[in-house]
Amino acid sequence: MKIGILTGGGDCPGLNPVIRAIVRKAILEGDEVLGLRYGWKGLIDKETIPLDVHSVSGILHRGGTILGTSRTNPYKKEGDSQKAIANFKELGLDALITIGGEDTLGAATKLYKDGLNTVGVPKTIDNDLGATDFTFGFDTAINIVTECLDRLHTTAESHNRVMVVEVMGRHAGWIAAYSGIAGGADYILIPEIAIDIEEVCQSIKKRHDRGKDFSIVVVAEGAFFKNENVALQEKKLDAFGHVRLGGIGHTLGKMVEQKTGYETRVTVLGHIQRGGTPSAFDRVLGTRFGAKAYDLVKSGTFGRMASLKGNKIVDVPLEEATAELKTLDMSVYDIAKIFFG
Numbered sequence: 001m002k003i004g005i006l007t008g009g010g011d012c013p014g015l016n017p018v019i020r021a022i023v024r025k026a027i028l029e030g031d032e033v034l035g036l037r038y039g040w041k042g043l044i045d046k047e048t049i050p051l052d053v054h055s056v057s058g059i060l061h062r063g064g065t066i067l068g069t070s071r072t073n074p075y076k077k078e079g080d081s082q083k084a085i086a087n088f089k090e091l092g093l094d095a096l097i098t099i100g101g102e103d104t105l106g107a108a109t110k111l112y113k114d115g116l117n118t119v120g121v122p123k124t125i126d127n128d129l130g131a132t133d134f135t136f137g138f139d140t141a142i143n144i145v146t147e148c149l150d151r152l153h154t155t156a157e158s159h160n161r162v163m164v165v166e167v168m169g170r171h172a173g174w175i176a177a178y179s180g181i182a183g184g185a186d187y188i189l190i191p192e193i194a195i196d197i198e199e200v201c202q203s204i205k206k207r208h209d210r211g212k213d214f215s216i217v218v219v220a221e222g223a224f225f226k227n228e229n230v231a232l233q234e235k236k237l238d239a240f241g242h243v244r245l246g247g248i249g250h251t252l253g254k255m256v257e258q259k260t261g262y263e264t265r266v267t268v269l270g271h272i273q274r275g276g277t278p279s280a281f282d283r284v285l286g287t288r289f290g291a292k293a294y295d296l297v298k299s300g301t302f303g304r305m306a307s308l309k310g311n312k313i314v315d316v317p318l319e320e321a322t323a324e325l326k327t328l329d330m331s332v333y334d335i336a337k338i339f340f341g
Ligand code: F6P
Pocket: 010, 101, 124, 125, 126, 168, 169, 170, 221, 245, 274
């Protein structure tokens, strides 16, 4: 078989372990693998790179993706999806493994329905894809944020300050809640619940009243104030129509300082959360997903996605992954709340 692989959307630690597993297993079975550069763009423009044992050597621990990525939407420009299907045939591909998040897998679902033999692998640091318990990249991101929170604790404590830390996650509070619990945050704000600024400030004051002169507040980039819109960095949309988030941390920091009178500093962690070497968990999960995706292709089981359910790797319909956003499990937030104030 000749199998194509592409990585689309934001990069994420663990992409290279997936690519490596697919290539190594395919080669063991005597199959050929072709990488498509920069997500769907590679299929539309026929920008490819052959993948063999040498090209995937030494990439297990490397962040990002050796294939490059982009947020190209094959259904945005007239004729692009037809071009993608025609190029799939011209390149002599039997199957395509699509590694991506909501947008990339959404496009894969449409292309599958339009006749493309594809299987999916779920990727995102946000952990907001349905039909899988966890996506790779999430574990690395929360470990990075946790380390940052540990570091911010010591400086917050030394200066008696409130530290507001803005984290990624789009419209789901997974990164905020998990890293906030692991990093001992004193308040965590998530997109699933509108921010009540009075409540946040009262909680910080209560903490100070019982002798704690510093506080750490984690805020998800997609969180928003009651009766107000999300604080936007700029009203720019990507090819899939998503608005760029970010900026809530600074707005919140100013309000906390004004209302509590405590000196406040803001840290926006940004792309630090997505860069660098994947955690051991993400390397293993990516490897397991890659091997599963190859098995699905080999057995001709298209329109499916590799998924983690409990500790088992299973396959689910591709369209289930993007049917609805997987927001934070509120039982996790209930645990976080024990430590507020
Ligand atoms: O989806 C992953 C993610 O890192 C989000 O958490 C964040 O909102 C977005 O991508 C940032 O996108 P970009 O890299 O295009 O700025």
